[in-house]
Amino acid sequence: MQRQRWPGIRRRAAPAQSRVHAPVSRADDRPDLASSASSTLSSDHAVCLWIPLFPLRCEEWRRPELAGLPTALLSPTDTRRIWQVSPLARRVGVRAGTTVSQAIGLCPSLTVIEPDPVRYDETFTQLLLALERVSPVIEPTELGRVFIGVDGLERLHGDPIQQMRVVTNTFGRTAVIDVARLGWARGKFLSWVAATRAKPGVPLVVHDPEAAVFLGKQRVAVLPVSTNTHRRLRQLGIATLADVARLPEPALVSQFGREGRRAWRLATGREVEPVTGRERPEPIVAGLDFPMPAADRLLLAHAIDKLVERALRHPRRTGWRVQTARLHATLEHGSSWTATVILKDPSADRERIVAPLQARLESTPPGGAVEHLVLAFTAFAPGTGELQLFARDADSAARAGRRRALHDAAREIKTRFEQSRLFHIVEVQPWSRIPERRYALIDFEP
Numbered sequence: 341m342q343r344q345r346w347p348g349i350r351r352r353a354a355p356a357q358s359r360v361h362a363p364v365s366r367a368d369d370r371p372d373l374a375s376s377a378s379s380t381l382s383s384d385h386a387v388c389l390w391i392p393l394f395p396l397r398c399e400e401w402r403r404p405e406l407a408g409l410p411t412a413l414l415s416p417t418d419t420r421r422i423w424q425v426s427p428l429a430r431r432v433g434v435r436a437g438t439t440v441s442q443a444i445g446l447c448p449s450l451t452v453i454e455p456d457p458v459r460y461d462e463t464f465t466q467l468l469l470a471l472e473r474v475s476p477v478i479e480p481t482e483l484g485r486v487f488i489g490v491d492g493l494e495r496l497h498g499d500p501i502q503q504m505r506v507v508t509n510t511f512g513r514t515a516v517i518d519v520a521r522l523g524w525a526r527g528k529f530l531s532w533v534a535a536t537r538a539k540p541g542v543p544l545v546v547h548d549p550e551a552a553v554f555l556g557k558q559r560v561a562v563l564p565v566s567t568n569t570h571r572r573l574r575q576l577g578i579a580t581l582a583d584v585a586r587l588p589e590p591a592l593v594s595q596f597g598r599e600g601r602r603a604w605r606l607a608t609g610r611e612v613e614p615v616t617g618r619e620r621p622e623p624i625v626a627g628l629d630f631p632m633p634a635a636d637r638l639l640l641a642h643a644i645d646k647l648v649e650r651a652l653r654h655p656r657r658t659g660w661r662v663q664t665a666r667l668h669a670t671l672e673h674g675s676s677w678t679a680t681v682i683l684k685d686p687s688a689d690r691e692r693i694v695a696p697l698q699a700r701l702e703s704t705p706p707g708g709a710v711e712h713l714v715l716a717f718t719a720f721a722p723g724t725g726e727l728q729l730f731a732r733d734a735d736s737a738a739r740a741g742r743r744r745a746l747h748d749a750a751r752e753i754k755t756r757f758e759q760s761r762l763f764h765i766v767e768v769q770p771w772s773r774i775p776e777r778r779y780a781l782i783d784f785e786p
Contacts, residue, residue: 381617383477383489387504388523388531394484395460396424397519399453409451410434412443416455416678417704423455454707458668458676470510477617479528487528489615500524504543517541525551527612533562551609556582563606565599572596581607590768590780597763597783624717626651633672633709640710641698647715648694657717661686662693664719667700670712677706684748686721750784 391397396413400406410429412422422443425434433446444450464483471478477489490503497506504522511517522543523534530546533555538544546554558581560573572595578584584592584607592600605611626647634640644667651657663686669677679700687693697715753761762784769777 381477381489382614383475383491384612384614385490385524385526386528386531386615387488387490387500387507388528388535389471389486389488389507390521390523390532390535391484391516391519392521393424393426394464395455395457396426396453397484398460398463399456401463402459406451406453410447410449411451411453413453414440414455414707416457419454419707422452454673454675456674456676457678458670461678467511467516471507474507474510477615479615479617485532487531487615489617490524500545501543504545508541528615529564529606529611529613530555530609533558536562555607555609556580556585560584560603563603565596565603569596569599569603584608593782594768594780599783622656624651624654624657625714626654626716627712627714629712630710633711635706635709637701637705640701640706640713643713644697644701644715645690645694647713648690648697651715651717652688652690652693657688657720660720660722661688662717662719663721664717665693665697666716666718667697668714668716669706669710671706671708672711673708675707677710679704682719 396411399411399413408428409426410432411426412429412434413424415421415423420439422434422436422438422440425436425443429443429447429450434443434450438446440452443452460483464480468478468480468486471486471488475488475490475493477491478486479489480486488507490500493503494500497503504524507522508517508520519540521535521538521540523531523536523538523546524543525531525534525546526548530551534544534546537558560578560581560583561570562581563570563584573584578587584603587604589601589604592604594600596603602611628643628647630643634643648665652662663683665681665683667677667679671677679697681693681696681700683693683696685692750762763781764784765779766782767778768780770779772778
């Protein structure tokens with residue numbers, strides 16, 4: 341059968357790291373962790389499909405009677421706090437992050453819903469599978485937001501409005517159409533901003549000649565930077581992207597480091613990030629049904645230990661270390677619970693995989709008794725460590741290990757404090773007579 345070719349879609353060579361981590365089908369039954377193709381599809385022009393409050397929308401689609409009521413969804417990690425709030429509840433003052441008692445005090449008629457993260461993941465996966473019938477270049481970023489590469493689709497579907505009509509027609513006459521917002525533009529950032537300004541059912545197109553004027557009117561809140569950077573921009577009186585674009589790039593770099601450079605390039609339209617087709621690894625899954633619903637932590641921890649041991653014995657895992665492990669639990673009253681662990685150092689050791697999973701169980705336990713527990717290994721790394729692959733002697737291996745440890749420590753510091761506390765000195769204007777202008781402190785980011 342002849343393979344279908346999509347016009348206008350570029351095929352980019354995968355980076356070296358992707359080629360190292362992407363296995364192929366072999367006789368030794370190693371896992372098919374990514375597609376066997378040695379290249380990745382990409383597209384400059386993008387359609388951003390955004391469904392605000394996607395988990396809450398999933399509950400409304402399951403129970404249509406909730407659509408006209410003030411509702412709030414509990415946090416999957418802390419059931420004492422609110423995660424998402426419907427527009428009706430927001431009008432009376434209920435906000436995400438407030439406690440349940442505070443929310444009910446503000447809105448006595450509030451309907452509080454227990455989260456079902458497994459269902460949200462499954463619903464979003466079905467949405468992505470439907471979109472793959474429109475374009476082979478699909479890049480999800482979070483629940484309810486996905487970018488669709490559309491380079492070359494004008495030959496199949498026509499202008500941007502027709503392309504977005506094809507996207508909406510993919511779902512038929514479902515509730516998705518009533519809440520989805522679509523934006524078409526060059527690059528992911530501009531299409532995302534267009535989607536946030538579009539109305540449900542009315543897509544917004546931003547052509548290249550209009551991009552600078554359109555971006556200049558947007559608030560700095562649309563920039564993908566940290567909360568601390570947003571706060572500092574407001575304190576400096578920088579309200580719109582036009583204000584950011586008027587500043588010299590070195591000034592933003594000296595104040596905000598790498599985030600400042602990226603903010604300036606996005607605000608001026610200098611940075612156009614293409615949509616990159618996603619890789620869908622084939623996970624290794626192990627499940628367990630409890631004869632009676634189990635709520636005892638020790639019993640659940642023992643079950644996790646046995647599931648990890650069973651998954652590690654799977655023949656497709658041979659020769660590969662586990663990078664990401666995910667737990668799914670079906671609870672007694674129909675809700676669900678999920679926990680994901682990403683190992684800093686991929687491992688095939690049972691104890692090193694079990695320990696962070698059990699720690700997640702203790703910190704964010706399920707909200708009820710567990711009927712069915714599933715463990716999935718979703719990302720892998722080659723069985724041979726990078727130090728053994730690239731280090732020619734013991735000294736170079738030690739240096740590589742120290743560099744990796746330094747990078748890991750820098751990432752942990754930034755995650756904990758929401759900003760980089762490590763800096764390095766770079767030359768900015770070495771010819772200047774003013775010493776303060778010659779060098780700048782830049783955030784150290786691995």
